[in-house]
Amino acid sequence: MTADALDPLIHVPSRLRIVVTLAALRDGDTLSFARLQDMIGLTPGNLITHLRRLEDAGYLTSEKTGSGTAGRTSVALTSRGRAALEAYTDALRGLLGPAMDGSVRALRQGE
C-alpha cells in the first residue's frame, strides 16, 4: 500500500472533516450549509470552495431551496462519496495497521 492509494481530494483535512461529517448522516439525508459550517468551523468562503471541489468530483450533491434571505442550501454525500471515503479509510488502515479500526467502526455505525 502506498500513499498514492489515498484519495488526494479527501486527504485535505478540511475536506476530510466535511466528508466524515456528512458520512455520519444516513444515506439520503441532507445537512444545511449553516449547520455544516457551524460543525466544521470554516468560513463560508472556504467551505464553499471545498464543497465545490467535492461536488465537481461527484462526492456530494448540493441543493438550494428558496431564494433571498429564506434561501437554504443543503448538501448530501453521494454513494460515490461514501465509497470514496470507505476506500480512503481502508487505504489508511492498510498504511497504519489495526489502530484505525475504531474510526472505521464509528463510521460504519453512521450508515
Next chain:
Amino acid sequence: MNGTRDANETAPADEGGLALKAAAAALLEQTGRQAQRQFEVKKPLLSLIGAAVILVIYGVVWFSVRGQHPCGGPSLAAIAVVYALVIVMSIAGGTVLRRATTGLGGRALRGERAYGAADRPRRVRGGHCGRTGRLAESRRRTRLCRRRRRERIRGTGLGVGVRRRGLLHRAPRSCRRSGLAASSRMMVRA
C-alpha cells in the same frame, strides 16, 4: 556511503508522511465521533436526568400525601413542583432535539418525527398537505356532481327551464350533503 545518506534522507520524509497519515486517521476518528454525538437525539445523559426527575416527582407526591388520614391528595405546592419539573424536562428535551435536528433534512427528519418530538414542522407540513388533499377531494366531488347534473339535464331534455327545486331533490346524495346546492342552482340558472 551514498546508500546511508539516502536512507537518512528518506527516513524523515517517511516519518513525516506516516505522521500525516496518523494525523489524518486521528482527525477521521475524532470528526466521526463528534458528528455522531451532535446528530444523536437520544442523549443518554438526558434520559438519566429524566429518570431522576420522574423519581423526584414520585417522591414529592409521596411526601405530600404521607400520613394523611383520610387521604386529601397532594398539596398545591407538590402539584406546582410536579408541573414545574415536567415543564422543565419538556423544554430541555425540546432543546436537545432542536439542536440535534437543526439543518437536517431528508430521511433523518422524518425519522425524528416518527420518534415523536419534531411536532411543529409536522403540523405545519402535514396540515398543509391535509388541506390540499381535502381541497382536491372537494374539487373532484364538485366536478363530478356538476357533470352528473349536466347529464341529467341533457337526459330529460328540459334544459334551462327545469324546476330548480325538483332538480335539487333528485341530485345525488353526495352533492346535497357537500353543500353544493347554491352552486348547482347557479349552474342550472346559467
